[in-house]
Amino acid sequence: MRRKAINWNDIENKFYDDIYKKQAEQYWLPEEIPVNDDKLVYDNLDKDIKEAYEHILAGLTLLDTEQTVGITEIAKRVDNLFQKSILTLFAGFESIHARSYSTIFQTLCNTKRIDELFLWVENTKELQKKVNNIISKYQNINDDEDLFMAMIGSLCLEGICFYSGFYLPLWLAGQGKMVNSGEIINLILRDEKLHTIGVGFFAKELLKKFDENKKEELNKKAISMIKEVYEVEVEYSKVLYEKLPYIDEVITYIQFNVNYALSCIDLEPMFDITENDVNPIVMNGYSTETKTHDFFSTKGNGYIKTTKVEELEDEDFYF
Secondary structure, three states: OOOOOOOOOOHHHHHHHHHHHHHHHOOOOHHHOOHHHHHHHHHOOOHHHHHHHHHHHHHHHHHHHHHHHHHHHHHHHOOOHHHHHHHHHHHHHHHHHHHHHHHHHHHHOOHHHHHHHHHHHHHOHHHHHHHHHHHHHHOOOOOHHHHHHHHHHHHHHHHHHOHHHHHHHHHHHOOOOOHHHHHHHHHHHHHHHHHHHHHHHHHHHHHOOOOHHHHHHHHHHHHHHHHHHHHHHHHHHHHHOOOOOOHHHHHHHHHHHHHHHHHOOOOOOOOOOOHHHOOHHHHHHHOOOOOOOOOOOOOOOOOOOOOOOOOOOHHHHOO
C-alpha cells in the first residue's frame, strides 16, 4: 500500500488551510488566566448559584474528556488527509478545555468537594445519557453512513451540548462576577464554535458521496438525532438549574444553538428563535469575534502571543 503525504500547498484546499490556521492562532492555556482573582467573588455567591456552577464545570469536564478521544475516532476513519489533520488538532484543544475546568476547580473548591463533583458526574443519569448517545456513534463507525452520523454526533456535542453549561458562567461574567473563569469559558466557546463549523463542513463534504435518496434519508436521520439531543439537553438543564430561575432562558439559548448547528449543515432551523430572544448579557458573551479588552475582559479572545522578546537591560531604566 502506498502512503500519501499531506500537501498543505494545494490551493484547492484553501478552506482546510484557513480553518487549521484559525485554530492554531487561537492557541491558549488556562494558566494564562488569573482565576485566583475570582475566589473572593465565588465565596460570596449565593449557595444555589455556587452549586449549579460546580455541577456545570463537572459536566463540561466530562464532555471534553470524551470528545478528546471521540473526535479522533472520526479522524481515524476519514479518507481526507486535511480533515484528519484538523480533527486531530481539534482533539488537542478539547484536552486543553478539559484541563481548563480543573484549573477553575483547583481555585474554587477543596479536594473533597472536587471528588464529590466527579462522583456526581458518574451518577447523574441525564448527563450520562446525553454523552452516551453521542459516544455510541463514535464507537460504531463501519461505513460512510455511520461516519456521517458520527460527524453529526460531534456537531451536536460541539454545537449544542456545551451551551446549557456555558449559560451561567457567561451570565455571571457579564455582570462583573467570576470574570476570569468566564474568560476561560469564552475562550472555550470560541474553539467550540470553530469546531462546529469545521465538523459541519466535513459532514457536508461526506454527504456529497451519496445519491439524492440517500442524502435525504441521512438528513432526516441527522434532524432526528439533533432533536433527540436537544430533548436530553433540556432534561439535563432542568437538573442543573432546578434551584435557579433561569431555566426558560437557558432553553431559549439552547434552541438558538440548535438552529446554529443546523445551519452548519445547511438545514432549516428547528425553532422560531433568533439572537434577539437570547438574554443580551449571555449573547454578548457568545460573540466570538476578536475583541479588545473591555471592562470585563481580562485577556480578550483575540490576543496575540508574543513571539519576539528582548531581554531587559540596565539602560532600559534610564529615563
